[in-house]
Amino acid sequence: MVPVAEPISRLSAQLARLPGVGPKTAQRLAYYLIGAPEAQAMELAEAIVLARKLVHHCPVCGSYTDTSPCAICKDPKRDDSIICVVQDARDVLAMEKAREFNGRYHVLLGALSPMDNIGPDELRIRELEERVKEGGIREVVLATNPDVEGEATAVYIARLLKDYGVRITRIAHGVPIGGNLEYIDGVTLARALLGRRDM
Amino acid sequence: MVPVAEPISRLSAQLARLPGVGPKTAQRLAYYLIGAPEAQAMELAEAIVLARKLVHHCPVCGSYTDTSPCAICKDPKRDDSIICVVQDARDVLAMEKAREFNGRYHVLLGALSPMDNIGPDELRIRELEERVKEGGIREVVLATNPDVEGEATAVYIARLLKDYGVRITRIAHGVPIGGNLEYIDGVTLARALLGRRDM
Numbered sequence: 001m002v003p004v005a006e007p008i009s010r011l012s013a014q015l016a017r018l019p020g021v022g023p024k025t026a027q028r029l030a031y032y033l034i035g036a037p038e039a040q041a042m043e044l045a046e047a048i049v050l051a052r053k054l055v056h057h058c059p060v061c062g063s064y065t066d067t068s069p070c071a072i073c074k075d076p077k078r079d080d081s082i083i084c085v086v087q088d089a090r091d092v093l094a095m096e097k098a099r100e101f102n103g104r105y106h107v108l109l110g111a112l113s114p115m116d117n118i119g120p121d122e123l124r125i126r127e128l129e130e131r132v133k134e135g136g137i138r139e140v141v142l143a144t145n146p147d148v149e150g151e152a153t154a155v156y157i158a159r160l161l162k163d164y165g166v167r168i169t170r171i172a173h174g175v176p177i178g179g180n181l182e183y184i185d186g187v188t189l190a191r192a193l194l195g196r197r198d199m
Numbered sequence: 200m201v202p203v204a205e206p207i208s209r210l211s212a213q214l215a216r217l218p219g220v221g222p223k224t225a226q227r228l229a230y231y232l233i234g235a236p237e238a239q240a241m242e243l244a245e246a247i248v249l250a251r252k253l254v255h256h257c258p259v260c261g262s263y264t265d266t267s268p269c270a271i272c273k274d275p276k277r278d279d280s281i282i283c284v285v286q287d288a289r290d291v292l293a294m295e296k297a298r299e300f301n302g303r304y305h306v307l308l309g310a311l312s313p314m315d316n317i318g319p320d321e322l323r324i325r326e327l328e329e330r331v332k333e334g335g336i337r338e339v340v341l342a343t344n345p346d347v348e349g350e351a352t353a354v355y356i357a358r359l360l361k362d363y364g365v366r367i368t369r370i371a372h373g374v375p376i377g378g379n380l381e382y383i384d385g386v387t388l389a390r391a392l393l394g395r396r397d398m
Binding site: 032 | 202203204205206207209210212213214216217218219224226227228229230231232233234237239240241242243244245246247248249250251252253254263264265266269270271274287288289292295
């Protein structure tokens, strides 16, 4: 029984709930926060509280924002006629970093997963259908994850929207740029072959 | 320019100040904290604030505690005649996990490092000398880190205490248990040879 002061073990336990933070890392971080300048620890605590107070889902696209609607939804320079559908708010960030897409977004807040009791009603799929129904949309790009749930979600949405006269596309699957063929799995290589294009 | 809401980027920036947390991990953690149940985020923030409010250095040994003195210093079952000197509060934990030491501790809160302007007065060395001067101590085990600063600190303390008639020892250097000779550096192997014992 190592006698750790209760506030330290409580802090460790809370830090250990973060993704990718094991008990050893949590303990190291706890001791670091106790030994760091007090202002730094307080600024972190305040940043957590403030983020939870000010950040909410954008009522239009569903991504995280502290304004209503979010910066992307209210940007007049973006193309209203194309919507990119992603699973999570973080995917919007990843997509923006690619600097290739200038339309609007729609965040589903998850993917269909019957095993976890996540059906269409648990996601922002109805809101997507409403946006398409309102008109003015030419294309919906389905950028859900390239895994079982993401594919199922893309197929579901494609079927749901097929009668609205909009073009439904799916981001390409293939070998990642900079990758080494030797290390790429067979399923990805097969998809890369099927999706081959003339040069 | 990826438009991230200001409270999210502030939280990311604060998380990125933690040791071993790079900007990507910080962003992942920030989004996680925003998406997690609100109670979980608040519990983490509160745990940080509470730890800073309740935890202080033990007035006797210098390790972190929320009581005065700390649990180890006031444990009547421990041996008062032997003091283990370590650099940081976390080292007390590591030592306790080894379940081999049943004396008292003295945390220096660092090691001598002229490059960083850390001299004897910046550490809790005077307090150690006071404890030895008060009497009743038979042995001081120097368990500072096996690096340049730790060795220099051990040598400094050994010289400082040599006239008090207490036994001054240094923890053994050698090959770690479970290690593979092939992967152990030459300096450690040399120390292991020099410190060899009859079987």
